[in-house]
Amino acid sequence: MRRGALIVVAVATALGLLGVERPKNLGDVVDVRYWSYPDYTRVVVEFSKTVKSAVKHLPADAGANRPERLYLDVDGIWVGRRYERGISVGDGLLRGVRLGQNTLSRTRVVIDVDHFERYRLLVLTHPDRLVVDVYGHRSGGETLEWPQRGRAGGRLPSDLRRVRTVIIDPGHGGRDPGATGVGGLREKDVALRLARALGKKLEAEGFRVVYTRDDDRTIGLEERTAIAEASRGDLFVSLHANAASRRSVRGIETFYLDQEHERHSLGVAARENGIDRDQVNDLQKTLTMLRVSETSVQSRRLANFVHHEMVDGVGRRYREIRDLGVKKGPFYVLFLSNMPAILIEAGFLTNREEARRLRRGDYLNRIATQITAGLVRYRDEPPAVAMRGGG
Numbered sequence: 001m002r003r004g005a006l007i008v009v010a011v012a013t014a015l016g017l018l019g020v021e022r023p024k025n026l027g028d029v030v031d032v033r034y035w036s037y038p039d040y041t042r043v044v045v046e047f048s049k050t051v052k053s054a055v056k057h058l059p060a061d062a063g064a065n066r067p068e069r070l071y072l073d074v075d076g077i078w079v080g081r082r083y084e085r086g087i088s089v090g091d092g093l094l095r096g097v098r099l100g101q102n103t104l105s106r107t108r109v110v111i112d113v114d115h116f117e118r119y120r121l122l123v124l125t126h127p128d129r130l131v132v133d134v135y136g137h138r139s140g141g142e143t144l145e146w147p148q149r150g151r152a153g154g155r156l157p158s159d160l161r162r163v164r165t166v167i168i169d170p171g172h173g174g175r176d177p178g179a180t181g182v183g184g185l186r187e188k189d190v191a192l193r194l195a196r197a198l199g200k201k202l203e204a205e206g207f208r209v210v211y212t213r214d215d216d217r218t219i220g221l222e223e224r225t226a227i228a229e230a231s232r233g234d235l236f237v238s239l240h241a242n243a244a245s246r247r248s249v250r251g252i253e254t255f256y257l258d259q260e261h262e263r264h265s266l267g268v269a270a271r272e273n274g275i276d277r278d279q280v281n282d283l284q285k286t287l288t289m290l291r292v293s294e295t296s297v298q299s300r301r302l303a304n305f306v307h308h309e310m311v312d313g314v315g316r317r318y319r320e321i322r323d324l325g326v327k328k329g330p331f332y333v334l335f336l337s338n339m340p341a342i343l344i345e346a347g348f349l350t351n352r353e354e355a356r357r358l359r360r361g362d363y364l365n366r367i368a369t370q371i372t373a374g375l376v377r378y379r380d381e382p383p384a385v386a387m388r389g390g391g
C-alpha cells in the first residue's frame, strides 16, 4: 500500500485563518491515511472525538480547473492549517485529499477524484474515524505495488482457481492482547500459533496464503482489510479465542457478517470490535447501509462448512467439544467489499480445560486440520444453483 506523500498544493482557506483564535472544546484531526486497493481507494480520517458526517458531491468545474470532488463537513473539529497542503494520492482514482477549516467550528474534508462510480462511508469508533471508500476503474497506466506479505503457492488448475487465495487473520496482536484466560494465556498468542498451523495445512492443499500479521504486532482494522483486499484474497478467515465471565462456558463458535445479528453474539461482537455493548447497535446501523447481502450467502456457506468440520473432527479426538453454532454478527474485521469472510472462536481461554488445550500444539493442529477441511469443501463442492424453470 502507498501512504500519502505530501506535495505542495496551495489551498485557499475559507477564513484566512492566520491569527484567528481557536474556539474551545473542539476536537482535533489525529491522522489522515489512505490505501489504494485494486477496486477502490480508502481514505481514513481519524479524530480525537466522535464525529458525524455525510458525503456530498461536487461536479468538475473546467472553468476553474477543478476536478470532481467528494467532500464531508465535520462539525466540532479543528484542523487549522495542518493539512492545507493536502495529501497527494494520484492512484488513477483519487488525486488527493485536503482538509481545511470551513468555519471556526467545522472542518471540511475534500477528496479530489479523477472519476468514481460509487462510494461508501463508514463511521467507526475506537479510535473515532470516518472511512470513505471510493470505487471506480482506475485511469492511467501507473502500476501500483500491492502489499504481498504472503508466500505464493503453486499454480492450480484453472477449475480450482476460483478460490485460491486465503487471507488468514490472527486476531489482535502487539499492544492489543485480546482476551486473557486461565494462567495468563493470551488470545493474540493463541491466534498467531493457530494461524501458522492453518497456513501450513492450507498451502499443502494448494491454497495461496496471505497473513494479515505473522508476528506479534499491533495492526488496525484498515490495515487488516487493506492486506486482504490488496492481496486479492478469495476468502478471509479471522482467528480468535473466546472469553466469558463464567468459567464453565466452553465450545467453538463461528461467525459471518450479515445485516442481522443475534442477541447472543452481542457480547462477542463488542469484545472483538473493542467497543461497548451498547455501541454494537451503532455499528449495526453502519452495517445496514452496506451492501453485504451478496457476499453473506457465500460467507454463511463457508461458515457452515468450516464450523461443522471443526465440531465433528475435533470432537472425534477430544471430549466435550461443545457446538455453540454458526452465528451472524457485526464485526469490523469482516467489513470486506466482496470476499466471503468468517470469524472463528476456537475455544474459551477462560475455561480451564479449553485453556489447557489451546496452549498445546496438538489441539491447535487438529483445529487447523478441520478448518482446512472446511475450506477444501467450500472450494471443491460446487454451490447449489437455483435453476430457473421454463427455459
Ligand SMILES: [Zn+2]
Binding pocket: 171, 172, 178, 179, 187, 239, 240, 241, 272
Ligand atoms: Zn478476539
